[in-house]
Amino acid sequence: MRAPKRPIHTVWTWARRQPSKVQAFLAVVSGMAALVLLRFIVHDHDNLFVAAEAVHSIGISVLIYKLMKEKTCAGLSLKTQELTAMFLAVRLYCSVVMEYDIHTLLDLATLVTTLWVIYMIRFNLKSSYMEDKDNFAIYYVVVPCALLALFIHPSTSHHLLNRISWAFCVYLEAVSVLPQLRVMQNTKIVEPFTAHYVFALGVARFLSCAHWVLQVLDTRGHLLVALGYGLWPSMVLISEIVQTFILADFCYYYIKSVFGGQLVLRLPSGVV
Template sequence: MKPLKNSLLRAVATWVRRQPPKMKAFLALVLGIAAIVFLQMVVHDHDNLFVAAEAVHAVGISVLIYKLTKEKTCAGLSLKSQELTALFLAVRLYCSVVMEYDIHTFLDSATLATTLWVIYTIRFRLKSSYMQDKDNFPIYFLVSLSPRSSLSLVIHPSTNHQIINRICWAFCVYLEGVSVLPQLRVMQNIKIVESFTAHYVFALGIARFLSCAHWVLQVLDTSGRLLTALGYGLWPSMVLLSEIVQTFILADFCYYYIKSVLGGQLVLRLPSGVV
């Protein structure tokens, strides 16, 4: 039975690999919709999906901590991605404290603390193994010159909170969507991704999907009223669009990760063009 199952999986993987990019994108969309429908049926309180997304992100950080402490190397990791993650988490934590203060505040605090530890470890304790030449994504463009940063000044929540808090909220939403790009660039540069780094990025992909599913299902559950609660204008649509973009940025990597795991490979080899 197991050889037959493996043969079937390999046949499906081969068929998918041979499809043109547009067909692959369509298949990914269909699979995503099917997964959201499944979550809608099995998860009663869809707000728990966002908590699950934050928990999965924390698990991913735990994998990094294990790698750094046990293997004593940060090869293959992007310091820039960690710094972007710390930045959007710090801004989101600030917004959480002044605007809502709930379980998300606690989860963001824990994730931010561990991310700062990872940054410290890469920058100082394991600096010799840091691949600085491969970590060459223009991070300052993402933060200071990116249209996403300017976008937060124009498109932000229209709630009753102070304007600076609403702009910060928008900024962290937009920045989170691109924070993984430097890590993907590093992996594309080195082509071969060791298991712990692959597990971490896959965890980010799962977290992003759960967060996206949370927003989509919340909109469906409230028959669109959630969009009104988030404010008027373009902001509600930008929140959903940002979640979808984050999910699709990692979808390609997650496909190759699953393919590698099903094939029993200990390392992940990325073909050219996977970003």
């Protein structure tokens, strides 16, 4: 006798057979449903931001395990790690001078591990680094983020430099994963540990975005006023949404690969 199919597998098989537009609609509905679920399950929505940083740390831990076990950094983007270290360092500075809390400790731990990954790629495992595939010019994102932060930043009572720095790390975080996506698009094949790491980033981005959206809903928009006036409040939300959607496509193929029982993720053209 054939074993009965699990409901989740049945739904997933049905969704895979739908046209791309229907799949996109289902993805949006699923995201909204997840937001509603989180709103009722997580009473203190600030915990979502802590969870996002924790998941990011788990993703970095997966990278460290890969580097230590396989002794290779093939498939990893050094530039994404450098951008990550950059926005973490700026955010850590802002956290220390503006609001010292649990986020400060989490950012410090993530920054230290990210710097260790950079050291391993640059020195210990340099021979396996795919420099020709890691060809995304980081000034394409650093310069626009800096200029955007210069003109659109919080209007709080903090020092101007701190407010610009805060905006810069928000904008840079939103696009820091682009070099890693470029590497994966260039290679078309993503080994498991790298895929787990990028998926962890996607989950972290979603939790962070959910934190902001639910906070705005709970305060009936008053949070946007607390962040300041002008374009800055809207840019915070846009940055959170952008970084979520940047990784949404990859997460779809990752989940598809997991349900298909594939150990190696193969990306079709046009994902990035």
